[in-house]
Amino acid sequence: MERILTKNVGKPNSQDIEVYLGGGGYKALEKALGMKPEDVIAEVKKSKLVGRGGAAFPAGLKWEFTRRESAEAKFIVCNADEGEPGTFKDRVILLNDPHMLLEALVIGGYAIGTSKGFIYIRGEYYREIETVEKAIEQAKAKGYLGNNILGSDFSFDVQLYKGAGAYVCGEETGLLESMEGNRGCPDCRPPFPAQAGFLGKPTAVNNVETLCNIPAIMTNGGDWYSRIGSPDSPGPKLFCLSGQVNNPGVYELPMGITLRELVENHGEGVKGEFKAALPGGVSSSLLANLDTKLDYRSVAKAGSMLGSGAVIVINKDTSMIDVAKNTIDFFAHESCGKCSVCREGTRRAREILTRFSNGGGKAEELDLLLELGEVMYDTACCGLGQASMNATASAIRLFGKEFEQKVRK
Amino acid sequence: MGISVWGTKVDETMESWGKSKEALLPCLEVIQEACGHIPQEAITYLRENLAVPSIDIYGVITFYGMLTTKEQGKYVIRICDSLPCYLNKSDGVLGVTEKELGIKAGETSADREFTLEVVPCLGLCDKAPAMMINDEIYENLTDGSIKEIIAELKR
Numbered sequence: 001m002e003r004i005l006t007k008n009v010g011k012p013n014s015q016d017i018e019v020y021l022g023g024g025g026y027k028a029l030e031k032a033l034g035m036k037p038e039d040v041i042a043e044v045k046k047s048k049l050v051g052r053g054g055a056a057f058p059a060g061l062k063w064e065f066t067r068r069e070s071a072e073a074k075f076i077v078c079n080a081d082e083g084e085p086g087t088f089k090d091r092v093i094l095l096n097d098p099h100m101l102l103e104a105l106v107i108g109g110y111a112i113g114t115s116k117g118f119i120y121i122r123g124e125y126y127r128e129i130e131t132v133e134k135a136i137e138q139a140k141a142k143g144y145l146g147n148n149i150l151g152s153d154f155s156f157d158v159q160l161y162k163g164a165g166a167y168v169c170g171e172e173t174g175l176l177e178s179m180e181g182n183r184g185c186p187d188c189r190p191p192f193p194a195q196a197g198f199l200g201k202p203t204a205v206n207n208v209e210t211l212c213n214i215p216a217i218m219t220n221g222g223d224w225y226s227r228i229g230s231p232d233s234p235g236p237k238l239f240c241l242s243g244q245v246n247n248p249g250v251y252e253l254p255m256g257i258t259l260r261e262l263v264e265n266h267g268e269g270v271k272g273e274f275k276a277a278l279p280g281g282v283s284s285s286l287l288a289n290l291d292t293k294l295d296y297r298s299v300a301k302a303g304s305m306l307g308s309g310a311v312i313v314i315n316k317d318t319s320m321i322d323v324a325k326n327t328i329d330f331f332a333h334e335s336c337g338k339c340s341v342c343r344e345g346t347r348r349a350r351e352i353l354t355r356f357s358n359g360g361g362k363a364e365e366l367d368l369l370l371e372l373g374e375v376m377y378d379t380a381c382c383g384l385g386q387a388s389m390n391a392t393a394s395a396i397r398l399f400g401k402e403f404e405q406k407v408r409k
Numbered sequence: 410m411g412i413s414v415w416g417t418k419v420d421e422t423m424e425s426w427g428k429s430k431e432a433l434l435p436c437l438e439v440i441q442e443a444c445g446h447i448p449q450e451a452i453t454y455l456r457e458n459l460a461v462p463s464i465d466i467y468g469v470i471t472f473y474g475m476l477t478t479k480e481q482g483k484y485v486i487r488i489c490d491s492l493p494c495y496l497n498k499s500d501g502v503l504g505v506t507e508k509e510l511g512i513k514a515g516e517t518s519a520d521r522e523f524t525l526e527v528v529p530c531l532g533l534c535d536k537a538p539a540m541m542i543n544d545e546i547y548e549n550l551t552d553g554s555i556k557e558i559i560a561e562l563k564r
Contacts, residue, residue, distance in 0.1 A: 085491035085530035123438065123475050124487075124531055126544040162438055165474030167529055181430035181461065183472040199431075242493035242534035249535045282492050310534075312492055326495045330529055336472075 004216045004236050006252045009096045015131050017138040020099040026144050028215035032107045033152045040111040046222025048234050053079055053207030054307040056296045062204055065194035066112040069202035074114040077205045078105055080121040081163050081170040084281035085330060086310030089238035090208035092250050094128035098135035104211035107218060109156045112204050120175050122163040133160060167334040171382050172205040185338040186382035209238055229254030230295035243313035244271040260290040263313060272315035280307025282327040283387035285394035320399040321406060324392040325353040331388035342385030345376045356406045363407045366396055415443040415451060423458060430461055433469060437476055445481040474528060482517045482524035484562055487541045490527050493534035502538050502550045509559045
């Protein structure tokens with residue numbers, strides 16, 4: 001497959017605007033500015049692009065909802081607060097191709113009808129922040145940002161917002177709270193950010209990878225894009241392969257390749273013997289079948305979720321109790337504390353799993369953990385609480401024997 | 410730590426974001442970077458300039474892992490223990506580091522040289538186990554490499 005998202009990765013000085021322009025950069029913006037904003041959105045809808053941050057919401061619809069709001073002030077925000085354990089794809093784009101992201105963001109601003117965009121980058125990404133800052137300066141100097149872009153009557157500015165170390169700010173309403181100077185606790189929806197987002201104004205929040213599909217869609221058309229990979233969720237995907245695998249890394253592959261192809265052909269096989277994988281980071285459920293196709297629908301059918309495409313491989317020497325405990329330690333630490341069900345649920349689950357890992361579990365607590373997972377899924381306000389028990393519950397369902405062996409006799 | 414260390418930077422930040430609540434986190438970040446922590450005088454300064462009550466400023470500081478009111482060591486070591494690093498033996502790396510420094514995770518050494526923290530995913534999962542020391546990245550750590558890194562910093 002022709003690389004789309006990582007086509008410039010590996011070119012010397014790929015982060016420089018001259019190199020980007022040399023490869024046809026900012027031509028998609030030129031084309032978009034010659035179209036009506038509604039037609040830009042129609043093309044994105046035709047492409048069937050869905051959000052790559054985890055929720056898989058149709059990108060064109062999100063832009064349409066934001067555009068249709070009557071409020072005068074609107075915003076577009078790029079979510080670069082990459083934090084799901086196992087996810088390191090946005091970092092590759094931010095470091096190697098910041099202009100592709102800026103071009104996409106300007107097109108997005110034009111489509112929804114705003115002249116103000118933000119990029120919210122996690123604070124630990126020091127090099128990435130510096131690279132994007134430099135790219136913004138270059139784009140301003142060349143007139144791709146600022147007033148009357150490319151001689152049009154469209155003006156657009158981008159401001160960088162740095163996170164300060166909170167996973168939950170990757171959740172879009174938590175991110176907007178953070179930008180407003182509050183604790184980054186997610187809000188209950190509705191209203192959605194497209195209706196009432198940053199400072200209460202309609203706001204489109206898009207992940208880095210999602211946006212980076214836009215220039216290619218503008219250049220080649222939505223129909224072209226919709227024929228790449230899986231028909232249900234087309235396009236390329238950046239898969240982040242990590243864990244107990246020989247060749248971890250970011251791989252741009254069409255949606256719908258199998259877990260086996262990813263692990264064996266690209267990851268050069270498992271370190272040891274394959275036991276299971278988390279296809280969408282620690283928020284997803286374990287998959288034990290290597291022949292599962294990696295696209296949103298197939299992974300959902302297999303009882304998990306593709307999320308951000310963070311594939312973490314686990315070998316047979318690893319205890320699933322340790323895996324479950326590691327994921328719940330993470331969520332207990334990152335729960336913002338707003339919903340009692342998530343705040344208390346993650347802590348109680350951690351207590352129970354700690355007992356199991358020390359060989360002092362109680363048999364009835366396995367059902368309790370499964371029930372707790374269901375209650376949290378049904379009642380937590382945001383995705384963090386809803387997904388926090390996925391790895392644990394799937395570990396109990398698929399590898400229950402390991403837990404039973406740790407029940408106190 | 411006096412205003413001279415962070416005053417100018419905070420004023421610049423307020424100029425770029427406006428004297429509004431949206432400027433709070435960017436201001437706290439420049440103070441943290443300049444001083445290694447958020448001193449009381451800075452909280453008072455922000456309260457007066459941004460018209461945000463102290464309680465809300467403390468609320469924001471305590472929410473974020475990279476902000477703190479406690480003085481940090483010269484080197485802040487952040488070891489990742491999220492699943493990809495854990496599967497590649499980050500607990501061993503943490504154990505060696507604690508032993509070499511004589512402090513536990515969450516502590517600062519008596520000479521204020523080192524602060525040791527265990528943190529969630531740093532996005533370095535393809536080079537696990539990984540850590541950051543201040544803004545530098547250290548990847549594919551082994552017991553041997555971490556001993557060398559710490560010995561180098563102690564020199």
